[in-house]
Amino acid sequence: DTAVSQTPKYLVTQMGNDKSIKCEQNLGHDTMYWYKQDSKKFLKIMFSYNNKELIINETVPNRFSPKSPDKAHLNLHINSLELGDSAVYFCASSPWAGSYEQYFGPGTRLTVT
């Protein structure tokens, strides 16, 4: 009965590869987010989608491409991975775009070697 789920939980890959992280929420929420948490635990928003439409794009390199096939899913594809992409990536959802109560997934730890 996981509310917000992410796959995979761990991802180890080499520089230059392309990888995807998937996120699904079963809460019926309209809005979904991707956050990046760096090695110092600093958490920063990357993208936000509301009903499959991009509403926030926080100066993220265009190697990162989010895709929302429907409002319950928000996937993150990363091209040409770099060492600096190593982080924990969290997906979150909220009932609507103006709702500040966000529900987070368990995170995906990405390690680029």
Place this chain on the structure above:
Amino acid sequence: AQSVTQLDSQVPVFEEAPVELRCNYSSSVSVYLFWYVQYPNQGLQLLLKYLSGSTLVESINGFEAEFNKSQTSFHLRKPSVHISDTAEYFCAVSDRGAQKLVFGQGTRLTINP
């Protein structure tokens, strides 16, 4: 631009002792304020929030936070902590209508028996 500063990266306390986790924010407009908690190997969970009304807000597990507009602070307190409170605590701010959260760098609360 909004920013959040959590003044302590780590706070060790003994079980049943009181604790205060400090949070200061900067914003040019009215704000909403939040505390999120991250237990080991889990995603973030909303602990409490200030949107309007009473400046003192409480959570169901004994934490409270007070919004102080003049000092731009939203410190989190608990009169008596338990081992189960061991976690990372994140303060977050949102300008009203901004539709996104800006997080502080987190405070690791460690409870010693």
